[in-house]
Amino acid sequence: MSKFFAIVAGVGAGTGRSVALKFSKTYPVVLLARRPESYEPVVDEINKAGGRAVGISADTADRKSVDSAFDRIKKELPDAKLAAAVFNVAAGMSRKGFLEQTPEDLEASLRGNALGLFNFAQSTIPLLLSSVADSPHPPTLIVTGATASLRGSARFGDFAAGKFAVRALSQSLAREFGPQGVHVAHAIVDGVIDIPRTKAYNVNGGGPDSKIDPDAIADSYWYLHTQPRSHFTLELDMRPFVEKF
Amino acid sequence: MSKFFAIVAGVGAGTGRSVALKFSKTYPVVLLARRPESYEPVVDEINKAGGRAVGISADTADRKSVDSAFDRIKKELPDAKLAAAVFNVAAGMSRKGFLEQTPEDLEASLRGNALGLFNFAQSTIPLLLSSVADSPHPPTLIVTGATASLRGSARFGDFAAGKFAVRALSQSLAREFGPQGVHVAHAIVDGVIDIPRTKAYNVNGGGPDSKIDPDAIADSYWYLHTQPRSHFTLELDMRPFVEKF
């Protein structure tokens, strides 16, 4: 088994699952989600397939919860070093008009997105730094962004505030820790992801491939992870071929 | 006296003072700051010059504080309608390396910047909407941004997170309320402002005009306010002629 492991925060039925499956082919993976029912099916799927997965309930917006998750990781994988960390949490899209939004709507986005990444990065960056010398690929922190990372649309101010903040943090981390050998990347998911929850969504005319295949996102994340340090990508976008933009 | 008034949140010795002075030539102005010593000298200066200024202690990051400030405004200016609102609050620049930053550092920025604008906009947008029909210029919400609104520099992640979030909110408000006649604008201050606190800063070689004159920012804000609705500017930048960018 690899001496290195990967961790994915925000694992459900979509991108998080695909990313965990992809990285589990090389590394033991730790899966974080707020509720066990989110990660348990994926943990089972990986373990049955011969990989190694550990699921831990954690709310990345809550510092104590994150700290206790990383304590648990030390016990579960005592000698493992961190090769890759993926922050795939999205929170706080109220879809209300601005005057109907509450301060709690905004805070749910700011905390769920920005504070979540902050807490996750404060726990993972030191581990990634200590893997620089010997990890098979430059240790990597990958952050999932969205259309709202680049554009504050009408009625999406709360969500966009959180996603813009996440992009700011990602850039800042890339500039501080890139020169120390840690690769930070931010991926703009510009489209609807093809997951069970969105099956009924009729987007882009509804034809084949009109939603993003989460396995393709996972391939992109693996590709980002395996880039050499002479060639770090900070940002890329991804959208279905029929998406209007 | 004008039936319309202006309000400036974040008044100290710099941009807020200049903006309040500028707008006081046309409107009574309400000045918000957390501490009376921040707005009192400006209130005195305006009232002595024959204008009308009201200072109110308020923390825009605190909803109750904002609500009570707007209750007070109703009493002080019972028949006045809002023509212009300026959000000039900046908060949360710890200047620490990321691993030295605390969750509280990030929250100070997210709350001081993004939640502050959110609360201020929820109080002012309804008033601005009700002025659309008869205000002398399209009712305006102007938001002060910074270099960190566009760029997450190393060691500035906390501050940039807050400023990116403010820009997201500003865009979203512009897209929702512009078509209803309210002008939302976001100004990127890219340079050091020439205020008492920065006198000793030796930037851009230290020559004349190497820092931004806050009176010039006030002129820009007035210019934004007086744009007709056939020509709304969402964003402009401002920097000293010698600034590197």
Place this chain on the structure above:
Amino acid sequence: MSKFFAIVAGVGAGTGRSVALKFSKTYPVVLLARRPESYEPVVDEINKAGGRAVGISADTADRKSVDSAFDRIKKELPDAKLAAAVFNVAAGMSRKGFLEQTPEDLEASLRGNALGLFNFAQSTIPLLLSSVADSPHPPTLIVTGATASLRGSARFGDFAAGKFAVRALSQSLAREFGPQGVHVAHAIVDGVIDIPRTKAYNVNGGGPDSKIDPDAIADSYWYLHTQPRSHFTLELDMRPFVEKF
């Protein structure tokens, strides 16, 4: 009469006319257009109103034509110094699908937009530099951009190529000559301008102010021109309140 003059390249019935009228209230103005019928009515309008206007036929994409126009200016205004130069030329929008576009379509845009600005800037920047010491406002070069300066839309590749190139040049000029005291600004016109040619266009629902008033653009250009050197704006956008963006 002012010792300083202004020059506007690209004068017809819209923005160029409004800008020339606005600047003529302070400076003698030189109007450039390829055909006399484009500038003659504006020249007459200004001269009848008591201003001073000189119209010169010139194609800014043609170096010799530009050189001879500036020779003519020296004769017409022998002692005048240049305070402001406005490049308001747009060219090369074929509105064809890419596979129907010809190399000539692309070249019309590249030459009309980018080479035009290049030639105009090579003639005006030295004059603006020599005005730095004594002009009433920092000598200014203002460039008209468009939505296509920021976005390459489907079927607008030829036009966007030229407008992107113009924006690149404007940024480069701002960074080279700003520190020498010349203000270079680039204005993004994001919407249809309300001119005789567009009267019949039904945009944004067709209500009042749904197109940009060219006089408001002229006000913005004058505002940019009068900014002090401690506060230079490189870029601002302008759009009708009902414009979708």
Place this chain on the structure above:
Amino acid sequence: MSKFFAIVAGVGAGTGRSVALKFSKTYPVVLLARRPESYEPVVDEINKAGGRAVGISADTADRKSVDSAFDRIKKELPDAKLAAAVFNVAAGMSRKGFLEQTPEDLEASLRGNALGLFNFAQSTIPLLLSSVADSPHPPTLIVTGATASLRGSARFGDFAAGKFAVRALSQSLAREFGPQGVHVAHAIVDGVIDIPRTKAYNVNGGGPDSKIDPDAIADSYWYLHTQPRSHFTLELDMRPFVEKF
């Protein structure tokens, strides 16, 4: 041998060579360069390694030259269909101050970059469209960009004008032909590429991996080519871990 081929325009000792080698592992490759000495060593290298490479002298800025190259391709690979086209041409960096640049400097950049891509895309897009139904991966046009695609630095106006224009065209092509199944991508190379010509450049402190490995760029281009149509990336950046940005 694959029924599909790839074509790379702009092949020398750097990115073009690495890309040609990478794609030659799957497809016969056509290499375009203005002079045979640029592509001949790469053609030999590929053919000796058991691949199939055809070198053709062509100047992409010259329509007739491009047309005759594609005539030649039809003869050399009569039954092959196009799977991937890479435009890797850069031209027109005079590195002169603006006032020392000539119209020819600017035109060299506009023609070499923008007209070059235009001609290349007009020849390749129809071929790529006809491969949509059966190519192993979505037919792809990949364009090499640079820092100057996003930023007009002082003294780089001529080069940036050309590279901005190329980015505009790439976006426009992506929006027009993406929904038809052709993947257009634009890669921002932000750093010095590690090739023989740059061996002596001491950038970023000069340590290991302080320049971009062109083989890593080739890996990125291959990765872009193999993305499924449910997940097209339009733009990604690439820079050495120690690059300041």
